[in-house]
Amino acid sequence: MRFCSLGSGSSGNSFIVQDDETTLLIDCGFGLNETVSRLERYGISPDQLNAILLTHEHEDHIKGAFSFANKYKVPIYLSHGTFKMCKKKINNNYDIHFNIINGTQSFMINGIEVTPIPVPHDAREPFQFMFVSKFKSIAIITDLGFITNHLINTLKEIKGLVLEFNHDKKMLIDSDYPQSLKDRVSGMYGHLENMESIKLLKAINYNGIKWIAAAHLSKKNNDENLVRGLISDATSKEKELIKVIDQIKGIDWLNV
Numbered sequence: 001m002r003f004c005s006l007g008s009g010s011s012g013n014s015f016i017v018q019d020d021e022t023t024l025l026i027d028c029g030f031g032l033n034e035t036v037s038r039l040e041r042y043g044i045s046p047d048q049l050n051a052i053l054l055t056h057e058h059e060d061h062i063k064g065a066f067s068f069a070n071k072y073k074v075p076i077y078l079s080h081g082t083f084k085m086c087k088k089k090i091n092n093n094y095d096i097h098f099n100i101i102n103g104t105q106s107f108m109i110n111g112i113e114v115t116p117i118p119v120p121h122d123a124r125e126p127f128q129f130m131f132v133s134k135f136k137s138i139a140i141i142t143d144l145g146f147i148t149n150h151l152i153n154t155l156k157e158i159k160g161l162v163l164e165f166n167h168d169k170k171m172l173i174d175s176d177y178p179q180s181l182k183d184r185v186s187g188m189y190g191h192l193e194n195m196e197s198i199k200l201l202k203a204i205n206y207n208g209i210k211w212i213a214a215a216h217l218s219k220k221n222n223d224e225n226l227v228r229g230l231i232s233d234a235t236s237k238e239k240e241l242i243k244v245i246d247q248i249k250g251i252d253w254l255n256v
Helices: 033-040 065-072 079-088 149-154 167-176 179-186 195-202 224-235
Strands: 001-008 012-020 023-026 051-053 076-079 098-100 106-107 112-118 125-135 136-141 162-163 213-216 243-244 249-256
Touching: 001 033, 001 167, 001 213, 001 243, 012 136, 033 065, 033 213, 051 065, 065 076, 076 079, 098 224, 112 149, 112 167, 149 195, 162 179, 167 179, 179 213, 195 224, 213 249
Parallel strands: 023 051, 051 076, 076 098, 136 162, 162 213, 213 243
Antiparallel strands: 001 012, 001 249, 012 023, 106 112, 112 125, 125 136
């Protein structure tokens, strides 16, 4: 099983998980044409996709999802809450097959077992996801305000981890963001501060992780080198096993 990202940040988020027979698109935060263009970077054509999984209804995660699914006839998996919040953005003429999922039940898409993980975020019913295929596992964890015990227990033996490192606390405080935005980002239903992400890494079996990819970094309130250093110090992982997903370039294939 392998992973790549089309890009991650406040301007759009989209990820790919793939095994021998299945290709999944997790979130589609870029427009239709931009998504197709970014998929081409990694040798993926739209008709290869078996499903789109949506984590929540925020624009940087769903921007192109419905037009893409309609054009290329790709089914969408999402929570009931996410579906309700997205209904006003779905063209009545679209022909899309929606699969409503819940946070207590894993499900299969071909040979990949998908486990939804409820997380604290300011959305209607947000999930993040863990994927397992042939005893190999990848989790994509972004857009949450704090680390829960359920999340820690779910990820204890994960092999490939995509984890939000949204902001540095001091950089956010000193930024020119309005106070209301600072409060939202740093709140319990906002985004992960660097040290909260490190808390998760220290709580799981990081020795068994093949790679760690930092995602959803703030342009203004974080620093790539700072994040790499924090992860390295916390896990003693070699530098080549620590990745940072770029907003524009995404990240190339990583195997587990």
